[in-house]
Amino acid sequence: MENIHITSSPTTPYFPEVDFNAQTGVCELRGESYMEETYKFYLPLLNWLKDYTTKADNKVELNVKLIYLNTTSTKCILDMLEILKTFENNGGKVKVNWFYDKNDPDMVDEVEDFEAESGIKIELHEFVN
């Protein structure tokens, strides 16, 4: 499987940086996410995760370091978490880490909602500057 690597640009801050590593299973999203045509951006990431999690002995660590995501992006993240939950239910090993700014308490509520909606455990971590 190919890795996915998308870099960010100051002229398009509404796209996140992406690193999905097929060798280590570490998947990371960084920055912000509020682009147009959100599903067009996230669909390859969702398909990658579906493919990667077809092998039961794979492990996935998803690290979300988004300081802002719009509600359409939250739907895509929920889709990712649902893929990971299905993988976990089938015996796969999954770890989800969510990094947040301690001055943004609304994000903690958002993560609680993701946990409730997907059924997957999410570990919260404060950003360290």
Next chain:
Amino acid sequence: MDTKSILNYRGPFYIELISVFGSNIRNLNDPYSNARKKLFKIFIELSQNVSNYSEDFHVVNNIQRIGIGELSLNVSNMHYEFTTKNLVKDADAKILSERCELINASDYLRLRDLKREQRINSPGEKFGARIGLIQAVMLSKNKLDYYTEKFNENFSYFSLTVKIDKH
């Protein structure tokens, strides 16, 4: 109470433009950083609603539809007030008004349940999560101020204002 207008715009809601306006909002020169964070999030959600759903729109490259509408941002000593206005079908104006009414009648916990139900049941793809208005009220903790104004036989303007307290 003195109210100052700090941003007014009418035209297509391109993401590049929304992003620049959003960046200016984040960098407003005042000490209310938590309120500005909320304002930024609400600004993006409501602006993208105009971009995605306005019935007056530009078509880019024969495919992508960019909604046209209006926005204004006012600031006073106590709060920010953000307004969007765009053209909608009359039938949609009625649905939107009912939706705003339901949201305004719901307390925070009910809104959180509504948001979860709506997001999990949303078909996704072109439809997004359909929770932007709920999110705006959950963030601001103020009710939506909305009205419709007849444009012609089939269309109306839908105007939506959210107040964000500074304290």
